[in-house]
Amino acid sequence: xxxxxxxxxxxxxxxxxxxxxxxxxxxxxxxxxxxxxxxxxxxxxxxxxxxxxxxxxxxxxxxxxxxxxxxxxxxxxxxxxxxxxxxxxxxxxxxxxxxxxxxxxxxxxxxxxxxxxxxxxxxxxxxxxxxxxxxxxxxxxxxxxxxxxxxxxxxxxxxxxxxxxxxxxxxxxxxxxxxxxxxxxxxxxxxxxxxxxxxxxxxxxxxxxxxxxxxxxx
Ligand code: PGA
Numbered sequence: 001x002x003x004x005x006x007x008x009x010x011x012x013x014x015x016x017x018x019x020x021x022x023x024x025x026x027x028x029x030x031x032x033x034x035x036x037x038x039x040x041x042x043x044x045x046x047x048x049x050x051x052x053x054x055x056x057x058x059x060x061x062x063x064x065x066x067x068x069x070x071x072x073x074x075x076x077x078x079x080x081x082x083x084x085x086x087x088x089x090x091x092x093x094x095x096x097x098x099x100x101x102x103x104x105x106x107x108x109x110x111x112x113x114x115x116x117x118x119x120x121x122x123x124x125x126x127x128x129x130x131x132x133x134x135x136x137x138x139x140x141x142x143x144x145x146x147x148x149x150x151x152x153x154x155x156x157x158x159x160x161x162x163x164x165x166x167x168x169x170x171x172x173x174x175x176x177x178x179x180x181x182x183x184x185x186x187x188x189x190x191x192x193x194x195x196x197x198x199x200x201x202x203x204x205x206x207x208x209x210x211x212x213x214x215x216x217x218x
Pocket of ligand 1: 010143147148149150151178179180181199200201202203
């Protein structure tokens, strides 16, 4: 395959520091020539930043959200500069943020603005080809809500058709699919023309399964 694959594992609200260390001890870091990003909770970003630097791994690091504000009196928020010290990427607009925290276009645009000002690269999630995508995002992820965590992935053909539309409308060159991706079905997605990679959630939690998924995709 001659396209450069983009694989972003999203841990969501999973794993303590102790569990993160165990994951890292078991992960092979055999990434081929794919760009692989691990999007972990804020609480373990610092650990991963240090361990990846020490092991000279090519695994890249991402956060799963970013404050819509800069630094200041915003209790409980993690801002873009704080993330940028530790990670290169951030996920914005995941359907779980939209659904559970009421996030909509305005606040998502503010999060994008803060990330861009700071030089963070953005994986922006949409649920269909009608959603708006802010200018400047680096990777767009199509993740149909009904396919997330259900074991029922979209068909590669439909995901390809949706990503074709999104990429055409936005001009973004890297489009990935998320929703019940596993080491068993990943190849059928990444061999599609418009699908440049995947956003596995559950399948990134186990180091062996995540490695198997990366190897299968390559
Ligand atoms: P899942 O999550 O792989 O656990 O279905 C995917 C996603 O959140 O996009």
